[in-house]
Amino acid sequence: MKKSILFIFVFLSAIQLSLGQETIEDQSKELVRYLDNWHNEETGLWETTSWWNAANILTALINNAKLTKNTDFKESIEDIFNKTKEFEVEATETKPAWVCKNYINEFYDDEGWWALAWLDAWEYTGEKKYLDMANIIFKDITTGWSDTGGLYWKKELEFKGSISNGLALTLATRLHLAGTKEVNGKTALRWAISIWDWMIKSKLINSNGNMQDGIRFKNGKESITENVWTYNQGVVLTGLVHLNKITGEKHYIKSAHDLAKATVKNMTNSDLVLVEKRCEPDKCRPDSKQFKGVFMRHLMFLNEQSPKKMYKQFIKKNANAIWNKAMNKGKQAPGVVWDAPSEPNAATVSSALDAFNAALSL
Secondary structure (H helix, E strand, O other), X not given: OHHHHXXXXXXXXXXXXXXXXXXXXXXXXXXXXXXXXXXOOOOOOEOOOOHHHHHHHHHHHHHHHHHOOOOOHHHHHHHHHHHHOEEEEOOOOOOOOEEEEOOOOOEHHHHHHHHHHHHHHHHHHOOHHHHHHHHHHHHHXXXXXXXXXXXXXXXXXXXXXXXXXXXXXXXXXXXXXXXOOEEOOEEHHHHHHHHHHHHHHOOOEOOOOOEOOEEEEEOOEEEEEOOOOHHHHHOOHHHHHHHHHHHOOHHHHHHHHHHHHHHHHHOEOOOOOEOOOOOOOOOOOOHHHHHHHHHHHHHHHHHHHOOOHHHHHHXXXXXXXXXXXXXXXXXXXXXXXXXXXXXXXXXXHHHHHHHHHHHHHO
């Protein structure tokens, strides 16, 4: 009987594929193939995009490997790790060439992306060296804590970014769960609580319920940078879910749902497709082309841990829009716009992969 059921399932799947009705997994594999074409075997990075984007691409690929139960990607992760943990950064007009070691550079948010990627690699492979690297990076990130609270975005720059703080919040909760104890005078859990307390105290969430870009120090006083980007809404969601589970405090999970719902309400078009409203369709800089996938990645985790019907519908709608409209049913790579063709690169494709991963998680 079991063999008959299995045969029917395989037969129907074959019919589905022959009719062009690809599954979400099949569709996600198309995106993985595009990324493979941009992967530089010598550097371990991806062409057409930058260093911090590579950490997000790696994260999206690891999540896809986990969701599709693909164990073959483990060797690729080790190769990327060995080639990127120490490499020479080319000289610029203002700075000579230098060697970046252990993913520590000028930007605390860049470091946060890599630390989270290596935590994902540790969870996927069980290799402790990736967890060790995440701890090394986190230790440097915590040196960016200001005397008045909040983590700076860049070393020697008095701007406290929501993204640098949001990344560190989520990173700290995950490291706490991984067993990390004290780091630069605080436990990992205390770092997470302190960061979120500062973000709330600083009134970074606007009247629409969305997270603003950060706090800038100018002319002797601090002021809020009111720009609203999708990734700032997403990156804190995983950390807030963890804080709720660790502490039992319900206000953390409420904050996560409030941010997610505000994003669906305020940062979508009339068809509820996610939009980077500050720059789409044709004014997005290279960095902002990565942002929407970050939101989808953390919405996926929120929905896995505290599901809502609206999240499921939203995730499906966006994956369908990407495949049918941005990708013309698989005939082209997706750009930053998710319901129309636009210029693709490795950042936009990995961002779309995050959306397909979220659909796979359903």
